[in-house]
Amino acid sequence: MLRMTNLSKVYRTHMIETHALRGFEIQVNKGEFVTVTGPSGSGKTSFLNIAGLLEEFTDGDYILDGVNVKGMDDNARSRLRNEKLGFIFQGFNLIPDLSLFDNVDVPLRYRGFNAKERKERIEDALAKVGLASRMKHYPAELSGGQQQRVAIARALAGSPKLLLADEPTGNLDTQMARGVMELLEEINAQGTTILMVTHDPELATRSQRNVHIIDGQVSDLVRKGPSLVDTRSHSA
Amino acid sequence: MFSYYFKLGVRSLRRNPALTALMVLTLAVGVAASVSTLTILHIMSSNPIPQKSERLFAPVIDNGPLEGYNPADPDNRNSSNEQMSYIDTMNLLKNGYGERRTALYGIGAPIEPPRKDMGVISAQGIATTRDFFAMFDVPFLYGQAWSEAEDKAGADVAVLSSAMAEKLFGAANPVGQRVRIAQQDYQIVGVLNNYRPRPKFFRLVGGPGAFGQEEEVMLPLSTAIRHETPHNGSMSCSSNREAGWQGLLRSECTWLQFFFETKSASERGQLQSWLNNYADDQRKLGRLKRNAPNRLYDVMEWLEYRKVVGNDSRLAAWLAFGFLALCLVNTIGLLLAKFSVRASEVGIRRALGASRAEIFQQFLTETAVVGLAGGLLGLLLAFGALAIIGMQSKEMQVVAHMDLPMLALTFVLALLAAVLAGLIPTWRACKITPAIQLKSQ
Numbered sequence: 001m002l003r004m005t006n007l008s009k010v011y012r013t014h015m016i017e018t019h020a021l022r023g024f025e026i027q028v029n030k031g032e033f034v035t036v037t038g039p040s041g042s043g044k045t046s047f048l049n050i051a052g053l054l055e056e057f058t059d060g061d062y063i064l065d066g067v068n069v070k071g072m073d074d075n076a077r078s079r080l081r082n083e084k085l086g087f088i089f090q091g092f093n094l095i096p097d098l099s100l101f102d103n104v105d106v107p108l109r110y111r112g113f114n115a116k117e118r119k120e121r122i123e124d125a126l127a128k129v130g131l132a133s134r135m136k137h138y139p140a141e142l143s144g145g146q147q148q149r150v151a152i153a154r155a156l157a158g159s160p161k162l163l164l165a166d167e168p169t170g171n172l173d174t175q176m177a178r179g180v181m182e183l184l185e186e187i188n189a190q191g192t193t194i195l196m197v198t199h200d201p202e203l204a205t206r207s208q209r210n211v212h213i214i215d216g217q218v219s220d221l222v223r224k225g226p227s228l229v230d231t232r233s234h235s236a
Numbered sequence: 237m238f239s240y241y242f243k244l245g246v247r248s249l250r251r252n253p254a255l256t257a258l259m260v261l262t263l264a265v266g267v268a269a270s271v272s273t274l275t276i277l278h279i280m281s282s283n284p285i286p287q288k289s290e291r292l293f294a295p296v297i298d299n300g301p302l303e304g305y306n307p308a309d310p311d312n313r314n315s316s317n318e319q320m321s322y323i324d325t326m327n328l329l330k331n332g333y334g335e336r337r338t339a340l341y342g343i344g345a346p347i348e349p350p351r352k353d354m355g356v357i358s359a360q361g362i363a364t365t366r367d368f369f370a371m372f373d374v375p376f377l378y379g380q381a382w383s384e385a386e387d388k389a390g391a392d393v394a395v396l397s398s399a400m401a402e403k404l405f406g407a408a409n410p411v412g413q414r415v416r417i418a419q420q421d422y423q424i425v426g427v428l429n430n431y432r433p434r435p436k437f438f439r440l441v442g443g444p445g446a447f448g449q450e451e452e453v454m455l456p457l458s459t460a461i462r463h464e465t466p467h468n469g470s471m472s473c474s475s476n477r478e479a480g481w482q483g484l485l486r487s488e489c490t491w492l493q494f495f496f497e498t499k500s501a502s503e504r505g506q507l508q509s510w511l512n513n514y515a516d517d518q519r520k521l522g523r524l525k526r527n528a529p530n531r532l533y534d535v536m537e538w539l540e541y542r543k544v545v546g547n548d549s550r551l552a553a554w555l556a557f558g559f560l561a562l563c564l565v566n567t568i569g570l571l572l573a574k575f576s577v578r579a580s581e582v583g584i585r586r587a588l589g590a591s592r593a594e595i596f597q598q599f600l601t602e603t604a605v606v607g608l609a610g611g612l613l614g615l616l617l618a619f620g621a622l623a624i625i626g627m628q629s630k631e632m633q634v635v636a637h638m639d640l641p642m643l644a645l646t647f648v649l650a651l652l653a654a655v656l657a658g659l660i661p662t663w664r665a666c667k668i669t670p671a672i673q674l675k676s677q
Contacts, residue, residue: 045671049671052587054586054587054670054671054674055669055671074591074592074593075591075593078586078589078590078591078592078594079589079591081587081588081589082588082589082590083589087587087588087674089674091674093580093583093584093587093674094584095581095584095585097247097251106584106585106588107588107589109237109240110585110588110589110590110594111589154588158589166674
């Protein structure tokens with residue numbers, strides 16, 4: 001589903017070069033639920049932004065669902081992002097003056113679906129997260145957990161191959177966080193690959209695999225559960 | 237996607253009502269100022285007879301004296317040259333070149349209404365030839381122009397404006413009725429159907445001006461000459477002339493205006509040659525001592541030559557556009573403020589699959605919606621401004637009114653102004669790095 005080979009990301013200012021990622025290698029297979037952990041500044045967010053085609057990388061290769069994204073122009077990257085990826089953010093990132101229906105509609109508009117198909121997909125997605133009855137409501141009228149569910153519905157509406165989640169439970173209380181996590185597991189069980197950045201060790205243990213990043217490199221890959229097969233270590 | 241962006245644009249108008257109102261008002265004021273002055277300029281400089289303006293020519297023959305004449309002066313303008321003497325007028329009417337020819341002079345004609353309870357009406361008009369009506373495509377409400385025979389014979393016939401006909405005879409068709417004009421009885425043969433060319437190109441010299449009132453009464457030139465109907469307008473005499481009406485007709489005083497109509501614009505060269513030959517013949521007869529070039533002006537050249545659009549009108553238009561530019565700079569600032577608070581939305585949309593080009597289109601459509609709102613308000617303000625300008629004088633009243641092209645121009649200008657103002661803010665919006673915005677939420 002996703003493979004990065006010898007990937008690097010360098011932020012340059014006039015005086016300083018910061019290596020956010022270097023010699024970064026990772027492969028995520030179809031249907032996996034992978035969590036990404038690491039201390040602040042380790043490169044988790046840079047990795048997720050590059051994986052989500054929100055940032056370009058400096059060197060190396062990145063294959064997303066069989067497509068080499070290196071050197072792609074903005075239009076092609078945007079199209080790929082729209083067709084293959086779904087995003088869930090810590091801060092929900094709903095557009096406040098759009099109703100839930102219109103929020104979920106946003107990625108579908110860019111996909112070019114007709115009105116009938118958009119309506120069906122929006123209603124299905126909102127039903128899947130238990131908010132079908134509130135589609136005319138606005139984000140401010142919902143709790144944090146509900147807003148995150150809308151964000152999940154928005155991410156799911158376009159039937160993405162890969163769901164990228166950046167601390168999706170970071171702004172939620174324990175009960176709401178558990179609900180969101182259960183929803184993500186359910187989505188994964190239905191075949192969607194999930195890559196989730198988290199600070200929460202408990203959530204990391206619930207995934208099939210945890211990738212730990214330190215100083216811009218993958219520190220270890222741990223496959224857990226009945227399919228535990230491999231533990232790798234990478235030196236800096 | 238355009239309808240989606242348009243919907244978002246309309247919705248965004250409500251997002252920051254105060255900021256939006258300020259932007260719309262700024263644009264509207266700038267557009268109204270520009271459109272008001274442009275409207276006046278547009279009417280002033282419009283072609284009053286577009287279907288044949290290139291085939292109608294005003295000739296200028298310099299019959300002034302040698303004294304004070306400087307042939308080296310390229311701008312040898314002398315008001316005495318721009319009208320024509322009766323001698324030249326008659327010569328050109330009888331023997332002139334072209335499809336049609338006409339001459340005219342202004343008359344002030346007191347009219348005695350048939351109803352005795354009405355007092356004498358002071359009317360303005362012209363004495364002209366029958367061809368005037370066909371040459372200038374003059375529309376008739378009732379009747380028609382006087383006949384060629386009446387023209388030649390100097391018959392006592394008249395054509396009235398519709399307003400004058402209504403004043404004298406009410407709503408009834410007055411053709412065939414008699415009316416007393418300048419102490420002579422005339423039979424009415426036609427009533428004009430609101431003939432108000434703007435500018436009034438055929439009376440640019442010595443009359444009420446390019447935007448003066450419509451001609452209320454028209455008499456055959458031969459009749460007016462026969463009745464010695466006094467000339468109402470400017471007259472230039474370079475030397476002493478004999479006293480009396482016949483003295484005026486025999487003099488070199490210039491007081492009539494003349495026009496040629498050719499079959500096509502390409503005949504201009506032939507007409508010029510004919511005019512030069514005529515002038516040479518007159519010189520052999522001892523006239524036209526200056527040996528100055530004989531000039532021909534088509535209608536638009538004539539308006540330009542007579543400076544119908546004054547420098548002050550042009551200056552006002554430039555100032556108004558300068559003001560619009562200032563308004564645009566302000567609008568740019570307001571749009572930058574409006575879009576800067578939308579950075580997170582841009583980040584979200586980019587993450588969800590919008591390309592930079594799509595963000596650019598969306599935000600530019602939003603500025604166009606602001607432009608449309610500004611255009612609507614600008615239109616109202618422009619109507620108000622034109623109404624105020626129209627109150628200044630009768631002439632301004634004629635030019636200060638909006639027509640369909642200017643109405644369309646208001647919206648185009650408002651849209652263009654808004655889109656122009658929106659380019660930089662929109663460009664900045666679409667350059668936003670989505671990752672930073674998404675993390676900072």
